[in-house]
Structure formats: C-alpha cells, structure tokens
Amino acid sequence: MPDPGRATLSTVARAAGVSRQTVSNVLNTPERVGPETAARVRAAIAAQRYVPSTAARQLRTRRSSALGLRLQPAGDGINGSVLDRFLHALTEQAQAAGYRVVLFTAPDDTAETLAYEHLLRTADLDGFVLTSTHQGDPRTAWLTEHDVPFVTFGRPWDTVDDAGQPWVDVDGAAGTRAATEHLLAAGHRRTAFLGWPDGSEVGDDRRRGWEEAVAAAGAEPGPRLQSVDDVRAARALVTDLLRDAGDDAPTALVCASDSLALGAHGSTLRTGLPLEVVGFDDTPVAAALGLSSVAQPLAEAAAAAVEQLLDRLEGRTAPRGRLLAPRLVVRRPT
Amino acid sequence: MPDPGRATLSTVARAAGVSRQTVSNVLNTPERVGPETAARVRAAIAAQRYVPSTAARQLRTRRSSALGLRLQPAGDGINGSVLDRFLHALTEQAQAAGYRVVLFTAPDDTAETLAYEHLLRTADLDGFVLTSTHQGDPRTAWLTEHDVPFVTFGRPWDTVDDAGQPWVDVDGAAGTRAATEHLLAAGHRRTAFLGWPDGSEVGDDRRRGWEEAVAAAGAEPGPRLQSVDDVRAARALVTDLLRDAGDDAPTALVCASDSLALGAHGSTLRTGLPLEVVGFDDTPVAAALGLSSVAQPLAEAAAAAVEQLLDRLEGRTAPRGRLLAPRLVVRRPT
DNA sequence: CGACGGAGTTTGAACGATCAAAACGAGGAG
DNA sequence: CTCCTCGTTTTGATCGTTCAAACTCCGTCG
Numbered sequence: 001m002p003d004p005g006r007a008t009l010s011t012v013a014r015a016a017g018v019s020r021q022t023v024s025n026v027l028n029t030p031e032r033v034g035p036e037t038a039a040r041v042r043a044a045i046a047a048q049r050y051v052p053s054t055a056a057r058q059l060r061t062r063r064s065s066a067l068g069l070r071l072q073p074a075g076d077g078i079n080g081s082v083l084d085r086f087l088h089a090l091t092e093q094a095q096a097a098g099y100r101v102v103l104f105t106a107p108d109d110t111a112e113t114l115a116y117e118h119l120l121r122t123a124d125l126d127g128f129v130l131t132s133t134h135q136g137d138p139r140t141a142w143l144t145e146h147d148v149p150f151v152t153f154g155r156p157w158d159t160v161d162d163a164g165q166p167w168v169d170v171d172g173a174a175g176t177r178a179a180t181e182h183l184l185a186a187g188h189r190r191t192a193f194l195g196w197p198d199g200s201e202v203g204d205d206r207r208r209g210w211e212e213a214v215a216a217a218g219a220e221p222g223p224r225l226q227s228v229d230d231v232r233a234a235r236a237l238v239t240d241l242l243r244d245a246g247d248d249a250p251t252a253l254v255c256a257s258d259s260l261a262l263g264a265h266g267s268t269l270r271t272g273l274p275l276e277v278v279g280f281d282d283t284p285v286a287a288a289l290g291l292s293s294v295a296q297p298l299a300e301a302a303a304a305a306v307e308q309l310l311d312r313l314e315g316r317t318a319p320r321g322r323l324l325a326p327r328l329v330v331r332r333p334t
Numbered sequence: 335m336p337d338p339g340r341a342t343l344s345t346v347a348r349a350a351g352v353s354r355q356t357v358s359n360v361l362n363t364p365e366r367v368g369p370e371t372a373a374r375v376r377a378a379i380a381a382q383r384y385v386p387s388t389a390a391r392q393l394r395t396r397r398s399s400a401l402g403l404r405l406q407p408a409g410d411g412i413n414g415s416v417l418d419r420f421l422h423a424l425t426e427q428a429q430a431a432g433y434r435v436v437l438f439t440a441p442d443d444t445a446e447t448l449a450y451e452h453l454l455r456t457a458d459l460d461g462f463v464l465t466s467t468h469q470g471d472p473r474t475a476w477l478t479e480h481d482v483p484f485v486t487f488g489r490p491w492d493t494v495d496d497a498g499q500p501w502v503d504v505d506g507a508a509g510t511r512a513a514t515e516h517l518l519a520a521g522h523r524r525t526a527f528l529g530w531p532d533g534s535e536v537g538d539d540r541r542r543g544w545e546e547a548v549a550a551a552g553a554e555p556g557p558r559l560q561s562v563d564d565v566r567a568a569r570a571l572v573t574d575l576l577r578d579a580g581d582d583a584p585t586a587l588v589c590a591s592d593s594l595a596l597g598a599h600g601s602t603l604r605t606g607l608p609l610e611v612v613g614f615d616d617t618p619v620a621a622a623l624g625l626s627s628v629a630q631p632l633a634e635a636a637a638a639a640v641e642q643l644l645d646r647l648e649g650r651t652a653p654r655g656r657l658l659a660p661r662l663v664v665r666r667p668t
Numbered sequence: 669c670g671a672c673g674g675a676g677t678t679t680g681a682a683c684g685a686t687c688a689a690a691a692c693g694a695g696g697a698g
Numbered sequence: 699c700t701c702c703t704c705g706t707t708t709t710g711a712t713c714g715t716t717c718a719a720a721c722t723c724c725g726t727c728g
Contacts, residue, residue: 006455008713008714008715009714009715009716010714018677018678019677019678019679020678020679020714020715020716021677021678021679021715021716021717022676022677022678024715024716025676025677028716032675032676032677033676033677034675034676034677037676037677049455051452051455051456052456052714052715053393053455053456053458053713053714053715054456054457054458055389055392055393055398055458055713055714055715056389056393056683056713056714056715056716057714057715057716058389058683058715059387059389059390059393059682059683059684059685059713059714059715059716060682060683060714060715060716060717061683061715061716061717062683064389066436071421071422071425073422081415081418084415084418087405087437088405088407088439091405091437091438091439092439095438095439100436100437100438100457101436101437102400102434102435102436102437103421103425103434103435103436103437104425104429104434105422105425105426105429118385121340121383121385121387122385122386122387122388123388123434124387124388124389230622231622231623232622232624259622262619262622263622266623269603269604270603285596285619288564288565288566288593288596288597289565289600290566342683342684342685343684343685343686344684352707352708353707353708353709354684354685354686354708354709355686355687355707355708355709356706356707356708358685358686359706359707362686366705366706366707367706367707368705368706368707371706371707386684386685387683387684387685388685389683389684389685390683390684390685390686390713391684391685391686392685392713393683393684393685393686393712393713393714393715394684394685394686394687394712394713395685395686395687395713396713
C-alpha cells in the first residue's frame with residue numbers, strides 16, 4: 001500500500017499515446033517496436049518510474065524469476081561459513097540477472113523433495129540451487145524426473161544417470177595437490193594427510209590430491225589419518241600421532257577441512273612439536289590463526305551456478321558442468 | 335511447466351459441485367460456508383492436491399506473503415555464523431506461518447533503502463527484517479516514512495523517534511553479567527573485560543553487564559581493554575596485559591565476542607599464564623576450543639521477529655519490542 | 669491496378685485468484 | 699399469503715501482464 005497511484009502498463013501507454021502491448025514490447029521484444037515510438041515509451045516509463053509487476057507477469061507467463069535454495073541446518077559452523085559466503089555471492093549474481101533467491105528449509109533430503117513440490121505449486125519457482133550433493137541423492141532424481149531446472153554446487157557423484165545436469169564444483173584434489181606441493185617445496189620430507197572417514201566423495205577427492213602430489217614428487221607418503229569433522233577429535237588424533245611417531249613424525253599436515261586443521265594446530269600448540277598445517281576452505285578461523293588454507297572461489301562458483309541455471313531457464317544451450325580451481329592461501333602462523 | 339493439468343479454484347469447484355468463490359471461502363473465510371459443503375470442498379482440494387497460486391492471489395490482494403532480508407557481507411565470519419543461524423530460524427518460522435524469505439544484497443545502508451523501493455514495486459514484498467541496526471540508521475527512517483512494515487533484530491538505539499517500531503533483541507548486558515557472576519562465583523577476584531572501542535551500542539551494552547556484576551559483588555574491577563574485533567589484535571593486547579601486569583594480572587576475562595575470546599585464548603596458550611576466558615555468541619569456534627560463551631537465543635529471536643512482523647501485517651495489535659535473555663554456556667577448556 | 673508481404677501497432681482473451689454485490693432458499697413475522 | 703431477513707452460494711468485474719491474432723499502412727511485384 002505504499003503508492004496508491006502505482007504506474008502500470010496502461011498508465012504508461014496512455015502517457016506515451018500508444019497501447020499497452022506496445023509498452024510491453026518495448027520491454028520484452030524491442031526489435032518489434034519502431035525506434036521513434038520506443039524512445040517516447042521509454043521516456044514515459046522513466047517519468048512514471050514504472051516497474052512491471054512480477055505478480056502479474058508471473059501469472060501470465062508462469063515464470064517467477066525466483067530461484068529456490070534450501071538452507072541447511074548450520075552444522076559444524078566453522079565450515080558452515082562456506083555456504084554463507086556462497087549464498088551471498090549467489091544472491092548478488094541472481095539479483096544482477098533480475099532473479100531473486102527464495103529460501104526454504106527442510107529437515108532432510110527427502111523432505112526437501114516434498115518442499116520442491118509445494119514451492120513449485122504455490123510460488124512457481126523457476127529453478128533450484130542444490131548444495132552438498134552426494135551419491136544416490138534423491139533430490140536430483142526427483143527434479144530430473146519432474147523436469148524442473150536446477151544446478152548443483154557439487155559434482156554429480158553418481159556415475160550413472162548424471163544426465164547432463166548442470167553443475168559447478170571446486171576441484172578439491174587440485175587444492176590439496178597445491179597444498180602438498182607447497183609443503184614439499186618448502187622442504188618438508190614427510191607430509192601427512194588428515195581427512196574424513198573413507199566413503200565421502202568430497203573427502204576422497206581431497207585425499208587423492210595429496211596422494212598424487214606426494215607420488216609425483218617421488219616422496220615418501222606420511223601417515224594418512226581419519227577423523228570425523230570435529231576439532232577435538234582431530235586434536236586428539238594428531239597429538240597421539242606426534243607423540244608416538246618419534247623421529248618418523250611428519251613435519252607437515254594437509255587437512256580436508258579447517259575444522260581438522262584447527263584441531264591439528266591446537267595439538268602443535270600443546271605438544272610444542274613443529275608441524276606445518278594446511279587447512280581447507282580458508283575460513284575466518286584459518287585466517288585468524290595464520291594457517292595456510294585452500295580457498296574455494298565461491299563468488300566465481302556462485303556466478304557459474306547462476307549462469308548455468310539461467311542458460312537452462314532461458315533456453316540457451318551451453319556446456320554443462322564446470323570445475324573451478326581453488327587457490328592456496330599461504331600464511332605463516334603468528 | 336511441471337504439470338499441465340494444474341489444479342485451480344475452478345477445477346476444484348467443478349469437482350465439488352460448487353462455484354469458485356465457495357472454494358475460496360472455504361480457505362479464507364470458512365465461517366461463511368455450510369459445514370457439509372465445506373467438507374465436500376475440502377475433500378476435492380485434497381484429492382486434487384490443490385494449492386492456491388501466490389501469483390494470482392498477490393495480483394488481486396497486493397500482498398505477497400514474502401519478507402525481505404538483506405544479506406550482509408560476510409564480515410569477520412566467526413561472528414558471522416550468528417546471522418547464519420538467525421537466518422535459518424527465520425526462514426523456518428516464516429515458512430511455518432506461510433511466508434517466504436526473499437534475500438537481497440546491498441553494499442551499504444543507503445543502497446539498501448533504494449533496494450527497498452525496487453523490491454516493493456516489483457516483488458511486492460510485504461515487509462522487511464533488518465539486522466544490525468545502529469544509531470542514525472537511515473533504513474528505519476525510510477521504512478517508517480514510507481509506511482512499510484518491518485521489524486528489527488536489534489533495539490532502536492536512537493533515543494528519538496523510535497516510534498513504537500517492532501523490534502527484537504537479546505539482552506547483551508544480562509549475558510556479560512551472567513558471565514561475570516559465573517567467574518566471580520568460581521573464585522576469581524580480578525576479572526577483566528575485553529570489548530570493542532567505545533561508541534558501539536552493542537559493545538557498550540555488553541561492557542555495562544560486566545561493570546554492573548563487578549560492582550554488585552563489591553569486587554575490584556580488573557582492566558578494561560579495547561580492541562577491534564580481530565583475533566590477532568586481541569591476542570596481542572591480552573599478551574601484553576598478562577606480561578606487564580605481574581601479580582596484579584586478572585585471572586578471568588569477559589569478552590564482547592568470540593573473536594576476541596579466541597584471541598585471548600591464544601594468548602593464554604602462548605604465555606602459559608592462566609586466564610579463564612568467556613566469549614560471546616557461542617559460535618562453533620568457542621565450542622571447539624572449550625570456551626565458555628554467552629549464547630543468544632537465536633531461534634527464539636527469529637520466532638519473535640516473525641511474530642511481531644506478522645502481527646503488524648495482519649492487523650493485530652501487540653506489544654512492540656521484545657528483549658530476550660541470553661544463556662551462558664559453561665565449558666572447560668580441553 | 670489489385671493482390672501480396674512485412675513491419676509496426678492494436679485488440680480481445682486469457683492467467684488464477686479475490687472483492688463486491690446479487691441471487692437463492694428457508695424460516696419467521698405481520 | 700406476502701414480505702422480510704438471514705445464512706449460504708453464485709455471478710461478474712478486476713488486479714497487471716502477455717499471448718495470439720487481427721488490423722493498418724505502405725511499398726512491391728505480377
């Protein structure tokens with residue numbers, strides 16, 4: 001109820017001395033409008049500060065210019081800030097392209113598919129952005145089956161039926177490879193890896209980068225540790241390693257996340273033993289502690305995600321799938 | 335385009351043998367419909383899985399059932415997770431009430447008011463949720479002037495013209511008071527406070543809680559430190575304090591944020607001097623390091639914010655402003 | 669010279685809901 | 699028996715846009 005005399009197509013048309021449709025054409029299909037008429041209409045639009053009503057447009061075209069994103073439960077929170085930054089960049093990119101981001105929550109992936117259905121019916125969302133995809137994800141299957149446009153932040157890990165879905169991801173292996181190469185170049189002989197339990201696609205990918213870099217350098221691989229993504233668990237594990245390994249102890253450690261890196265860092269402070277730690281995700285915690293970390297190009301990822309989704313939405317064909325290179329941020333502990 | 339034969343009021347009406355309007359009445363003004371008819375209609379609605387189109391409803395009623403929220407630039411990131419959790423709870427609460435949360439970004443507060451105008455015209459947002467309000471905030475003034483409903487997470491700090499705006503906030507002073515009392519009860523004699531530079535409303539509020547608790551206990555206040563909200567700066571400051579103070583050194587420290595607490599904690603690890611640190615916001619970092627911290631009831635705050643905004647939107651009158659009590663989470667360093 | 673074609677523009681009908689007012693039927697009062 | 703009222707249900711108009719088809723010029727071609 002802010003403005004009683006809101007400008008509409010008709011008011012603009014009247015002012016410009018043309019019909020509704022012509023005004024509409026100026027906005028949507030300018031090539032159909034004569035240059036002189038177009039100028040007159042544009043002037044009227046500007047004068048009345050006319051902006052089309054998305055509601056009316058949506059009703060007619062069945063497109064809402066809105067994208068849905070499920071907000072995950074906060075989780076660990078250290079790594080959580082990754083999604084936070086992604087969300088920010090995503091909103092910015094979508095906004096620049098004339099789209100809005102609408103949030104929703106769901107307790108789990110299955111509930112999320114129900115939410116899709118509801119949102120599609122009520123809000124006519126044009127598409128969805130999925131995060132944290134994993135093997136056997138019920139969400140991509142549902143969306144594909146119902147022919148709903150979407151893009152995933154995360155590769156389609158299923159070897160089957162990744163039927164040309166658009167996706168964006170960051171090359172985790174390349175990140176840990178760069179981290180490992182950096183450590184080897186700095187003179188470290190034995191580098192260890194601290195990752196998550198086997199079976200997590202993202203985790204396995206990051207471990208692979210370390211393995212490859214060690215092998216490529218012809219170095220002897222240090223121990224390969226596994227811990228759930230928890231600071232204390234990681235600290236205990238690393239402390240045990242450092243105490244028991246003696247002279248064989250690695251002098252550098254590549255971690256699959258900053259949570260793990262924070263744990264390892266705590267262990268070095270406690271034991272006083274030297275261990276250069278590299279984390280993953282370049283969270284504020286890593287920055288605060290002066291830990292090197294692999295930074296995901298989140299703004300770029302968000303931009304690519306929006307681009308892919310819009311390509312699909314607006315009927316353009318484009319290469320599907322985009323793997324971005326992360327960047328190692330080198331710091332010295334302070 | 336998911337379902338060609340989408341259910342509408344008309345299809346439901348036909349199935350139930352009534353008119354469109356009756357179906358609409360069943361949903362919006364049930365008291366006007368006969369009980370037997372209502373049952374029949376409801377059955378048809380369920381059978382067709384009918385959900386009203388927000389676009390059509392919005393076009394007619396000029397209400398969108400959507401709330402806008404500006405996503406702040408990530409900032410520090412340690413404390414950033416606070417807004418993240420608030421956002422999650424807000425989405426959940428809004429969703430439960432049949433509202434959606436639409437995001438947008440803006441580089442600064444002034445640009446944010448421009449975004450309001452645009453969003454109101456195009457998307458017909460019903461209201462806004464503001465975070466991080468401060469003195470002389472141009473946003474609340476703009477919204478009030480244009481008669482746009484909103485609620486702030488943060489008190490109206492301006493003493494003037496806080497014209498009964500609805501707001502929700504957490505009692506920071508109560509949080510630091512509880513923290514200080516906890517420390518005093520644990521036997522600490524000299525407790526210090528590490529806050530932000532004077533002039534920040536939130537910071538001053540938190541400091542006040544510490545001062546009051548110390549005074550109430552008749553204890554001698556320890557030093558009052560000021561640092562920008564940065565881990566390294568805080569660590570340096572606390573290290574200096576511990577080294578220089580000698581026997582007078584405080585044994586406990588109340589901090590205005592977990593960033594500061596993290597810095598102080600690092601300082602104790604380095605110097606080896608004992609200092610019990612309490613943080614603020616109960617971020618994952620505090621949990622990871624085993625630091626006590628004051629937890630904001632974010633879910634409750636989000637619920638209260640939605641409630642206040644909806645009271646306004648749906649014409650109910652209710653008390654404006656709600657101050658929530660935080661909760662001290664006590665941990666022992668691990 | 670009339671039919672043809674195409675660029676530019678207009679008209680009427682939809683999209684799916686709600687509002688306002690009218691219509692309906694049954695029951696009670698005069 | 700008629701009129702009125704009240705509770706319930708229906709009808710027509712409307713929100714602001716886009717689609718599809720029609721219309722108007724005007725130049726060209728057979």
